Amino acid sequence: MAKALVFIDNPGAALKKSSLELLTIARSLGEAVVAVNGELHDDVAASLGAHGASVIYRPSATDLDDYLVAPKAAYLAAAVEATGAGIVLLENTADGKEIAARLGVKLNAGVITDVVGVDADGTAHKSVLAGSYTTTAKARTAVAVLTVKPNSVDVDAPAAANTPEAVTIDVPADATANAARVTGRAEKPASGRPELTEARIVVAGGRGVDGDFGPLEELADALGGALGASRAATDAGWIGHDYQVGQTGKTVSPQLYISAGISGAIQQKAGMQTSKVIVAINKDAESPIFEIADFGIIGDLFKVVPQATEEIKKRKG
Amino acid sequence: MKIVVLVKHVPDAQFDRHLTGPGNTTDRDESILSELDEYALEAALQLSEARGGAKAGNEVIALSMGPAGAVNAIKKSLQIGASSGAHLSDDALAGSDAAATSLALAAAIRYLGADSPVDLVLTGMASTDGETSLVPAQLAERLGLPQVTFASSLEVDGDRVLARRDGDAHADTVEATLPALVSVTDQINEPRYPNFKGILAAKKKKITALTLADIGVDAAQVGAAGSLTAVETAEARPPRTAGTIITDEGDAGIKLVEFLAAQKLL
Numbered sequence: 001m002a003k004a005l006v007f008i009d010n011p012g013a014a015l016k017k018s019s020l021e022l023l024t025i026a027r028s029l030g031e032a033v034v035a036v037n038g039e040l041h042d043d044v045a046a047s048l049g050a051h052g053a054s055v056i057y058r059p060s061a062t063d064l065d066d067y068l069v070a071p072k073a074a075y076l077a078a079a080v081e082a083t084g085a086g087i088v089l090l091e092n093t094a095d096g097k098e099i100a101a102r103l104g105v106k107l108n109a110g111v112i113t114d115v116v117g118v119d120a121d122g123t124a125h126k127s128v129l130a131g132s133y134t135t136t137a138k139a140r141t142a143v144a145v146l147t148v149k150p151n152s153v154d155v156d157a158p159a160a161a162n163t164p165e166a167v168t169i170d171v172p173a174d175a176t177a178n179a180a181r182v183t184g185r186a187e188k189p190a191s192g193r194p195e196l197t198e199a200r201i202v203v204a205g206g207r208g209v210d211g212d213f214g215p216l217e218e219l220a221d222a223l224g225g226a227l228g229a230s231r232a233a234t235d236a237g238w239i240g241h242d243y244q245v246g247q248t249g250k251t252v253s254p255q256l257y258i259s260a261g262i263s264g265a266i267q268q269k270a271g272m273q274t275s276k277v278i279v280a281i282n283k284d285a286e287s288p289i290f291e292i293a294d295f296g297i298i299g300d301l302f303k304v305v306p307q308a309t310e311e312i313k314k315r316k317g
Numbered sequence: 318m319k320i321v322v323l324v325k326h327v328p329d330a331q332f333d334r335h336l337t338g339p340g341n342t343t344d345r346d347e348s349i350l351s352e353l354d355e356y357a358l359e360a361a362l363q364l365s366e367a368r369g370g371a372k373a374g375n376e377v378i379a380l381s382m383g384p385a386g387a388v389n390a391i392k393k394s395l396q397i398g399a400s401s402g403a404h405l406s407d408d409a410l411a412g413s414d415a416a417a418t419s420l421a422l423a424a425a426i427r428y429l430g431a432d433s434p435v436d437l438v439l440t441g442m443a444s445t446d447g448e449t450s451l452v453p454a455q456l457a458e459r460l461g462l463p464q465v466t467f468a469s470s471l472e473v474d475g476d477r478v479l480a481r482r483d484g485d486a487h488a489d490t491v492e493a494t495l496p497a498l499v500s501v502t503d504q505i506n507e508p509r510y511p512n513f514k515g516i517l518a519a520k521k522k523k524i525t526a527l528t529l530a531d532i533g534v535d536a537a538q539v540g541a542a543g544s545l546t547a548v549e550t551a552e553a554r555p556p557r558t559a560g561t562i563i564t565d566e567g568d569a570g571i572k573l574v575e576f577l578a579a580q581k582l583l
Contacts, residue, residue, distance in 0.1 A: 068464060068465065068466070068482070068489075068491055069464060069466070070457070070463075070464060073458070093484075093485070094466070094467055095484070097449065097454075098453075100451070101415065101451040101452075101453075101454035101455045101458070102455065104415075104416055104451070104455065104545065105419070105455050105458040105459055106458065108416075109545060110416065110544075110545035110546035111415060111416065111449075111451055111546065112546055113449040113450070113451060114448070123549065127554070128551075129334045129335075130330070130334075130448075131554060132333070133552065133554060134552050134554055135551045136548070136549045136550045138546065138549055140545055140546065140547055141545050179464070180463045180465045180478075180480075180492065180493035181491065181493065182490070182491055183490050184489065184490035185487050185488075185490075187487045188486060188487055195485065223583075242483070242485065247330055247445065248445075248503045255582060256577070256582045266332075267330070270330065277582065279573065279576070281573075285562075290559055290562055291559050292557040292559070293559060293560060293562070294561075295562075295573065296559070296562035297562075297563055297564075297565055297569045297573060298562065298563070298564045298565065299564065299565025299569050300565065303567075303569075303570070304565055304569045304573065305570065306570070307568075307569070307570025307571060308570035308571070308573045308574050309570075310570070311571050312577075315578070315583065316583075
């Protein structure tokens with residue numbers, strides 16, 4: 001049976017949904033093993049076991065977070081060699097893609113990013129050119145390295161408790177030799193909302209919000225969704241760049257995308273047009289966003305959005 | 318300071334783009350200098366100018382790999398202010414994936430550093446066509462350079478590179494020693510436009526044409542043959558169609574919630 005190695009960087013106090021999705025894909029391909037970096041809490045280890053991990057690998061070094069990307073790739077390369085895994089799964093984040101990139105060079109392995117599904121034979125499905133094409137791609141090498149986007153699969157329910165074997169991987173001594181050092185780290189304040197790229201629902205605002213994201217925040221919170229923005233809104237300084245959805249920002253693919261006061265120029269469409277359902281609210285009936293909206297409202301967002309928020313609160317009691 | 322900036326000729330994202338080239342590759346007819354590479358070029362020009370520019374021996378080389386048309390991305394870079402260009406072009410490169418691309422570019426950068434060493438390799442955060450962000454990290458790995466990627470600020474002090482990297486959960490300050498590879502985000506600066514003087518000056522600047530033989534790379538290592546991944550199928554996604562559009566008559570918020578309820582999204 002093929003072995004699939006899942007990399008989980010700093011799992012923290014509880015496993016993220018995206019980590020469980022990677023484990024689900026790994027199990028669908030064969031035997032799932034996990035390489036963790038950072039602290040590993042007992043209940044996280046138990047949860048990894050319950051979700052099918054047969055072995056948990058950990059690095060011999062504890063300072064990998066003090067460097068940018070490179071030593072984590074060295075650790076993972078050693079883990080792949082120790083396990084004989086044929087497929088490596090990572091998160092599709094900036095760090096995940098770069099670790100995958102370097103791992104690919106180290107192992108002479110094909111790397112495929114932005115994956116949304118993996119077939120039993122290792123064929124990866126992805127959407128490219130800002131969602132205008134879907135492709136299938138396959139590594140031509142003994143090892144395949146895939147970075148998988150969040151919300152790509154439904155997480156399997158945990159199976160019977162199983163205690164995974166714990167194995168330490170020796171990180172090569174020269175892993176940090178040519179690496180950039182992280183000299184300072186400022187945690188960003190938590191918004192209490194789901195992460196934009198992982199959220200089931202995204203409420204996004206553009207030029208039309210005219211500096212006031214208040215009504216959209218209230219709607220996002222009533223729906224349990226994340227907040228997003230167009231480039232016009234982030235460039236105007238109304239909201240942080242982290243919230244930008246689009247060609248040069250984040251690509252999202254939620255179940256529901258509510259666009260308010262966004263014209264829907266191609267730069268914005270590139271980041272959200274693979275959303276399952278798109279709702280648009282805009283004063284201008286000519287806005288291109290209405291060409292792709294499943295439900296469009298020509299109207300004033302400052303009237304429509306608060307009314308919708310009230311109605312949702314009423315229904316949810 | 319000798320800086321190599323990687324520039325890519327990509328289909329203009331303002332228009333429809335297609336995967337109708339051979340082997341499911343991108344159709345490059347309506348192509349431009351990748352917007353995200355302009356930030357890397359601007360960062361390079363600022364570093365050069367802060368050290369006295371070309372007069373003080375600073376060099377900014379715009380390197381592009383791609384078919385004949387890619388020379389346009391280099392010409393645009395020269396108009397904006399790069400001091401010279403290098404165009405790696407070879408039929409055998411067609412269909413290269415990130416692994417093959419980074420292998421060829423690493424060899425080209427070594428070639429450009431043969432007479433005097435390259436201090437800094439600068440790139441954008443991603444190409445606006447492939448969008449994988451793999452090539453900068455793979456280049457750093459192949460060249461054995463410290464990797465400082467997704468920099469939203471950049472300073473070079475002596476041989477120390479200081480940068481800020483904004484992640485989703487935290488912002489890091491990162492430090493490395495030259496020579497290094499740095500990729501920059503679109504938050505780092507405001508790229509300049511070419512002016513009339515720059516456009517005239519560009520005509521006199523040199524573009525070195527490079528082939529695989531020049532940089533010592535075997536044709537079997539690159540292109541579709543040397544790639545470690547293959548795109549097997551490519552299908553245009555059916556265009557989205559407009560659904561129900563209503564005009565607010567005072568109850569559109571309620572109707573919106575009714576729509577969400579009917580779609581089981583509440």
